[in-house]
Amino acid sequence: MIFQPKLFVCLKNYTKKEFSSDLMAGIIVGIVALPLAIAFGIASGVGPTEGLVTAIIAGFIISLSGGSKVQIGGPTGAFIIIIYGIIQSHGLGGLMIATLMAGVMLVAIGAFKLGNVIKFVPYPVIVGFTAGIALTIFSTQMNDLFGLGINDVPADFINKWICYFKNITNINWLSLIIGITSLLIIIFVPKISKKIPGSLAAIVIMTFATWIMKRYLSMEEIITIGDIYELPTSMPKPSLPSIQFEEGQTLLNLIQTLFPAAFTIAMLGAIESLLSAMVADGVTGENHNSNTELIAQGIANIVTPFFGGIPATGAIARTMTNINNGGKTPISGIIHAVLLLFIMMLFGKLVGMIPMPCLAAVLIMVSYNMCGWRTIVALSKNPKADFFVMLLTFFLTVIFDLTVAIEVGLIASVALFLKRTNEATVIRSFHKEIDPNDNIDLHLNKEKIIIPEHVEVYEIDGPYFFGIANKFEEISKIIRDRNALVRIIRMRKVSFIDSTGIHNLEMLCDKCRKDGMEVVLSGVNIHVHNALEKSGLINKLGTENVCSHIDFALERAKIIVEKKMSDS
Numbered sequence: 001m002i003f004q005p006k007l008f009v010c011l012k013n014y015t016k017k018e019f020s021s022d023l024m025a026g027i028i029v030g031i032v033a034l035p036l037a038i039a040f041g042i043a044s045g046v047g048p049t050e051g052l053v054t055a056i057i058a059g060f061i062i063s064l065s066g067g068s069k070v071q072i073g074g075p076t077g078a079f080i081i082i083i084y085g086i087i088q089s090h091g092l093g094g095l096m097i098a099t100l101m102a103g104v105m106l107v108a109i110g111a112f113k114l115g116n117v118i119k120f121v122p123y124p125v126i127v128g129f130t131a132g133i134a135l136t137i138f139s140t141q142m143n144d145l146f147g148l149g150i151n152d153v154p155a156d157f158i159n160k161w162i163c164y165f166k167n168i169t170n171i172n173w174l175s176l177i178i179g180i181t182s183l184l185i186i187i188f189v190p191k192i193s194k195k196i197p198g199s200l201a202a203i204v205i206m207t208f209a210t211w212i213m214k215r216y217l218s219m220e221e222i223i224t225i226g227d228i229y230e231l232p233t234s235m236p237k238p239s240l241p242s243i244q245f246e247e248g249q250t251l252l253n254l255i256q257t258l259f260p261a262a263f264t265i266a267m268l269g270a271i272e273s274l275l276s277a278m279v280a281d282g283v284t285g286e287n288h289n290s291n292t293e294l295i296a297q298g299i300a301n302i303v304t305p306f307f308g309g310i311p312a313t314g315a316i317a318r319t320m321t322n323i324n325n326g327g328k329t330p331i332s333g334i335i336h337a338v339l340l341l342f343i344m345m346l347f348g349k350l351v352g353m354i355p356m357p358c359l360a361a362v363l364i365m366v367s368y369n370m371c372g373w374r375t376i377v378a379l380s381k382n383p384k385a386d387f388f389v390m391l392l393t394f395f396l397t398v399i400f401d402l403t404v405a406i407e408v409g410l411i412a413s414v415a416l417f418l419k420r421t422n423e424a425t426v427i428r429s430f431h432k433e434i435d436p437n438d439n440i441d442l443h444l445n446k447e448k449i450i451i452p453e454h455v456e457v458y459e460i461d462g463p464y465f466f467g468i469a470n471k472f473e474e475i476s477k478i479i480r481d482r483n484a485l486v487r488i489i490r491m492r493k494v495s496f497i498d499s500t501g502i503h504n505l506e507m508l509c510d511k512c513r514k515d516g517m518e519v520v521l522s523g524v525n526i527h528v529h530n531a532l533e534k535s536g537l538i539n540k541l542g543t544e545n546v547c548s549h550i551d552f553a554l555e556r557a558k559i560i561v562e563k564k565m566s567d568s
Contacts, residue, residue: 002111003064004235004292018328025327026335028071032197032321033059033336034343036366038225038351039312039359040075043140044083046092046349047229049344050308051075056340058300058312063333065299066235067292068277070284070327072318072336073300077310077366078268081136082402086261088155093243094258096305101255101262106269106298115241115290119278124390125409126271127375131390132397134370137363143558144360145179147172147223157398172221174213175357182206182361197321199362206358207350225359226352233348235341238306264299264403265311273297273314280319317369345463380395385416425462434550449550454483454565455557459490464528466500485564486557487512490550492523502535509541518560521546522553 010018033055041051055074062073080355085097109115139160143150148167154160185205186198213219225231245254277288293314300312321331343351379387434449434457451457489505499503509519524532524546532538538546547553 001537002113002291003065003295004067005296005330006067006069006288006292007064010069010331014329014331019331021326021328023335024321024330025325026332027339028197028325029318029322029327029332030336030339030343031200033072033074033315033318033340034193034351035199035203035354035359035362036315036318037075037340038354039362039366040077040080040226042229042356042359043077043080043137043363044075044310045087045483046083046095046310048225049229049236050310052340052344053307054304054309054312056235056344057307057309058304059339059340061303061333062296062312062314063330064296065292065336066296066314066330066333067226067289067290067294068280068314068319069286069290069329070280070319070322070332071273071277071314071330072310072322072333073273073297073314074318075310076272076313077137077363077370078130078133078272078313079265080140080531081133081397082261082264083310084140085155085401086258090254090258091244092308094254095310096240097243097254098262098265099301099305099309099311101258102265102269102311103298103301103303105263105266106294106301108298109266109270110291110294110298113291115270115274115294116193118267118274118290118294121267121271121410122389122413124379124386125393125406126275127379128390128393128409129397129402129405131371131373131376132394133402134367134372135394135398137370138367141360141363141367144223144356144513145176145364147175147221147357153181174219174222175355178206178222178355179357179361180212181407182358183364184430186361186365197366199365202361203358205355207354209544210355210358211353223356224352225354225356226349228356231352231353232344232349234345234448236308239308240306258306259405260407264406267302267406269297269301269313272316276314276316276319279316280323283320283323363475369423385419389413390414421463421465425460428458428459428461430459449554450559452554454485454561455487455488455554456484456486457490459493461493462503463496464491464494464501465496465498471529484517486520486560488519488520488522488550488557490522490553491528492525492550494525494528497528497531499535502531502537506533506535506537506540509537516564518564519545520553520556520560522550525546 033261037051037055038048039051041048041054059072062071066073072499083095086098090098109118136157139157140153142148142164143153148164148166148170149172150163150167174384182202185202189196189198189201210222210224213222243254245251275288275292277290277293280286281288297313302310304310322336327333376390379390389409389412392412393405396405396408430451433451512519520540521541529538529546534544545556547556
């Protein structure tokens with residue numbers, strides 16, 4: 001079966017001991033997820049309610065139907081810039097459509113068993129856009145950290161910083177002190193006790209301090225969540241947000257416009273959730289089901305928008321928190337979602353008292369943890385081309401947007417792959433003799449193979465595909481024997497051949513015949529042979545001209561040469 005949720009497997013032999021571990025882990029993960037869900041919702045341009053709703057509904061669905069035992073789902077920092085951009089251009093209605101489309105894509109990827117394909121996204125591209133997202137998140141928090149009071153912060157990176165510098169004289173020093181103090185708490189609390197989340201400690205301490213300053217010291221200039229947003233006391237009812245169309249625009253036009261953004265959301269969700277699941281597998285020793293996990297992510301992103309939620313995926317930090325605190329089964333993820341619902345319904349007023357500079361500090365630490373500067377330093381020591389792809393993806397993410405960055409990064413990686421493969425595939429020519437001891441680890445101590453007169457031998461070492469399909473013809477034009485009557489193409493090291501390679505090989509055979517030469521293939525493996533047979537090239541050459549070994553190919557060449565000489 002494609003869809004096999006881990007929850008139902010775990011429940012077959014579920015014990016009280018496992019429930020005890022899941023209960024404790026779920027409570028701790030819920031406490032850790034609370035400030036992150038609020039912060040991600042606000043940073044995305046929606047609000048704390050949307051962040052909490054996403055963590056509750058998506059977290060519940062992903063744990064209920066996912067393919068990993070310990071995965072924790074919810075809003076993550078990776079989606080912030082793409083969500084913010086969609087809202088700026090198309091509003092909440094556009095975000096809902098894009099999220100629904102992304103959910104359908106994720107379900108389709110899982111249903112068609114393409115989960116493993118996502119893992120082939122090049123590592124430099126992942127590092128590049130993750131670091132770019134981290135810098136973008138960091139840049140969005142300066143207004144709240146410094147208390148600049150800017151109402152309309154520009155969306156793009158450069159104009160955002162220009163705006164900050166223009167308003168630098170409006171710094172609210174009290175907000176800055178709260179923000180810096182929050183950062184220090186987040187940094188140093190885990191060094192004292194790893195059981196207490198630094199972000200939670202910072203929020204509790206600074207919220208209490210802000211309440212005292214506002215109530216007893218009349219310091220009303222400190223902006224809190226409740227000053228900007230109205231927090232709910234119950235779960236929002238499902239609804240369809242109004243979609244504002246531009247003049248002459250239809251729903252189909254809007255879907256076409258939003259498709260690239262939806263595809264980016266789906267790709268991000270797939271990459272991050274599967275990366276998180278793989279990291280979890282490495283720690284727990286379990287094996288997740290990639291396709292089931294993607295289907296669960298898709299279902300979550302289809303359902304959540306109807307409650308006002310934003311895109312969600314598996315979160316590495318929360319998943320690791322779950323594992324480190326004893327989470328054994330998806331029950332811990334369900335408990336974390338229920339706890340968040342309980343907090344939202346009963347403690348909404350307390351959440352509204354959290355100071356915005358403190359949330360900014362939380363997100364600054366999130367961006368620092370995301371940036372992976374150590375990984376970037378390590379990549380700088382790798383081949384320059386990989387480092388270039390990483391930098392290209394990074395700068396495109398920061399300067400333009402994530403959609404452009406991923407598309408260009410993938411194209412650059414493919415071009416780099418083709419270049420390397422082209423360089424790795426070697427075409428050799430042999431004149432007069434072949435040394436069987438060449439290019440092997442073990443010397444055979446065989447005598448050299450003599451190439452008959454009027455015969456030329458070429459060997460293709462590597463895959464024969466569209467990236468190097470013209471290479472053979474270019475080389476053969478330069479070095480071939482003009483008096484040759486037979487051309488042997490040795491293909492023992494050709495691992496695969498694609499349609500372009502077959503086409504070029506067929507054209508080469510036709511050209512050889514026009515020049516009065518016969519083509520003999522040698523050492524064709526079973527997969528390449530089947531591809532050539534299906535294309536009809538074997539029949540065109542003649543089965544007698546496709547030999548299993550170079551010795552047989554040379555014998556066949558002798559026969560052809562003798563016949564051609566006698567005919568002439």
